[in-house]
Amino acid sequence: MTVTDRTATARPNSSRRGGDDGGAAAVGSGLDVMLTEASGGSMRRWLPGSAGLRLIGKLVSQPGPLLQHGGELVTELGKVAAGRSQLAPAKSDRRFTDPAWVSNPLLHRICQAYLAASDSTDRLLGDLDLDWRDAKRVRFLAENLIDALAPSNNPLLNPSALKAAIDTGGRNFVLGGGQLVKDVARRRTPAMVDTSAFQVGRDLAITPGAVVFRTPLVELIQYRPQTPTVREVPLMVVPPMINKYYVTDLAPGRSMIENYVRNGQQVFAMSWRNPGKGNSRWGLDHYAGAVLECLEAVEKVTGSPRTHVLGVCAGGITASVALSHLAATGRQDRVAGLTLGVTVLDQQRAGTLGSFVDREGAAAAAAESGRKGYLDGQALAGVFAWLRPNDLIWNYWVNNYLLGKKPPAFDVLFWNADTTRMPAALHRDFLELSVENALVTPGKARVLGTPVDLRRIEVDSYVVAGIADHICPWQNCYRSTDLLGGTSRFVLSTSGHIAALVNPPTNPKASFSVSESCPQDPEEWRRSAHTVPGTWWNDHVAWLAERSGEDRPAPTELGGAGLRPLEPAPGTYVLQK
Numbered sequence: 001m002t003v004t005d006r007t008a009t010a011r012p013n014s015s016r017r018g019g020d021d022g023g024a025a026a027v028g029s030g031l032d033v034m035l036t037e038a039s040g041g042s043m044r045r046w047l048p049g050s051a052g053l054r055l056i057g058k059l060v061s062q063p064g065p066l067l068q069h070g071g072e073l074v075t076e077l078g079k080v081a082a083g084r085s086q087l088a089p090a091k092s093d094r095r096f097t098d099p100a101w102v103s104n105p106l107l108h109r110i111c112q113a114y115l116a117a118s119d120s121t122d123r124l125l126g127d128l129d130l131d132w133r134d135a136k137r138v139r140f141l142a143e144n145l146i147d148a149l150a151p152s153n154n155p156l157l158n159p160s161a162l163k164a165a166i167d168t169g170g171r172n173f174v175l176g177g178g179q180l181v182k183d184v185a186r187r188r189t190p191a192m193v194d195t196s197a198f199q200v201g202r203d204l205a206i207t208p209g210a211v212v213f214r215t216p217l218v219e220l221i222q223y224r225p226q227t228p229t230v231r232e233v234p235l236m237v238v239p240p241m242i243n244k245y246y247v248t249d250l251a252p253g254r255s256m257i258e259n260y261v262r263n264g265q266q267v268f269a270m271s272w273r274n275p276g277k278g279n280s281r282w283g284l285d286h287y288a289g290a291v292l293e294c295l296e297a298v299e300k301v302t303g304s305p306r307t308h309v310l311g312v313c314a315g316g317i318t319a320s321v322a323l324s325h326l327a328a329t330g331r332q333d334r335v336a337g338l339t340l341g342v343t344v345l346d347q348q349r350a351g352t353l354g355s356f357v358d359r360e361g362a363a364a365a366a367a368e369s370g371r372k373g374y375l376d377g378q379a380l381a382g383v384f385a386w387l388r389p390n391d392l393i394w395n396y397w398v399n400n401y402l403l404g405k406k407p408p409a410f411d412v413l414f415w416n417a418d419t420t421r422m423p424a425a426l427h428r429d430f431l432e433l434s435v436e437n438a439l440v441t442p443g444k445a446r447v448l449g450t451p452v453d454l455r456r457i458e459v460d461s462y463v464v465a466g467i468a469d470h471i472c473p474w475q476n477c478y479r480s481t482d483l484l485g486g487t488s489r490f491v492l493s494t495s496g497h498i499a500a501l502v503n504p505p506t507n508p509k510a511s512f513s514v515s516e517s518c519p520q521d522p523e524e525w526r527r528s529a530h531t532v533p534g535t536w537w538n539d540h541v542a543w544l545a546e547r548s549g550e551d552r553p554a555p556t557e558l559g560g561a562g563l564r565p566l567e568p569a570p571g572t573y574v575l576q577k
Helices: 012-018 028-037 050-061 064-082 103-127 133-146 158-170 171-186 256-262 284-302 313-329 358-374 379-383 389-402 411-417 425-434 474-478 524-526 535-545
Strands: 208-214 216-222 228-230 236-240 265-271 307-312 333-339 445-447 461-466 486-495 513-514 531-533 552-553
Touching: 012 171, 012 445, 028 389, 064 103, 103 133, 133 389, 158 389, 171 389, 208 284, 208 461, 236 313, 256 265, 256 535, 265 284, 265 313, 284 307, 284 313, 284 358, 284 425, 307 313, 313 333, 313 425, 313 445, 333 535, 358 425, 379 389, 425 445, 425 552, 445 524, 474 486, 474 524, 486 535
Parallel strands: 236 265, 236 307, 307 333, 333 461, 461 486
Antiparallel strands: 208 216, 216 265, 228 552, 486 513, 513 531
């Protein structure tokens, strides 16, 4: 994979992406900035740097907002001290659910004082005239500091921890201290899941199937049909390289793959090998080539000349450039449709993390992973956790260390902890795409020897995003509908990066938003969209069915055309640690 140095001209309708940085500015997506920050344990995101200096300059030259909100804070703190404040935590704020935060006068005032300071800081930052990058960086640091200082994190103030100390004679702090020592030694964040509760192949990734194709890089799993007839055109899943594939095949009833199979769809899934130092040269060309190898294997097994491709997160990027190569070589007719799940192709101004990327940081990160031969998956998971500190850090700080409890058993969190490495070459290639925002400009990047032009992908596309996604903001996901050449259907799911995908029909709170058109402006789309109760899984099954040909008798045996089952699903590569 190469990214050219020339400055190409973007398509005319790409102006809506540019902001004041331009279409090819180095701003980065959440995913690729995670790749930058995770390499070598970078601390850049915790340092305000020049953004902090500009913040101080604003406060000195324009003291009005500081004086106004500072005065309001002093007034509110006076009300808190006098017992006249009406401040209360949001109903969704789990930090202050213990009744003592209201019934105990001292704890009630401490809670209100904290909320007053937090609210005042938030309003002050909102009123400062900082540019996009500085505002995101300063707010990230301020919010993390405020979250860390929450009185619920203090063992001497948390009423639940104090009650547990009385009930157990302080044993909760002893157990919690032991868990803290273990976590500090093993990881950068508190343990989020009881890993002893799950086993891949026993509890997770158990939809029946078999590995029917294997290379040193990937295994291809074919799933056994569960209906008398199946649709002619199969579906192939391209998972992310930074986690295991079974996010699409979690526990029964929560498995996307199981849902597709039970609805008559032939399904195949790629399972990437967990690379080591000896695989450091595997780059985007290797991974895109593996997509095409597996596509050929699917065609052999099913006899179908066309296949649907579903790419998830980084797997969606890889699938897209592989399809661009097919379009460039006149073989796009092998693809029936492209589905992108929480995938960012246009990385301009992609959320909080996007404010941290620059060429120097990306180069340093690539050099560090180059020395190791890979990017460590545990470090990547740590960066993700600090994007949602209340949910993924301090919640477990209280549970594990103050209350002395084990973390819960939850399949998504088990999958999240079951990380993989990323080869140094692939890490470098993704960073280059990010820094140059190369995929928005035809020919800016080359993969498998051909220029990448996403506009030439003229098959229909189905694009899914999560409204609360911290890694791949939904607005950036939406822009894929303009980058791709075919007719797109955009679906906005509830929840964040993973929960937006793992949204089974059994979820009573599930809903999604959809519109029959995709205007250029994502906010215009949102105004025209309507909410549909239930999961987008059913909508996608119907979308696939319209483009999957006729029904035919389900095959009684797996494999075919010289490809035989090598071993039962979930295969070998997914079990590599």
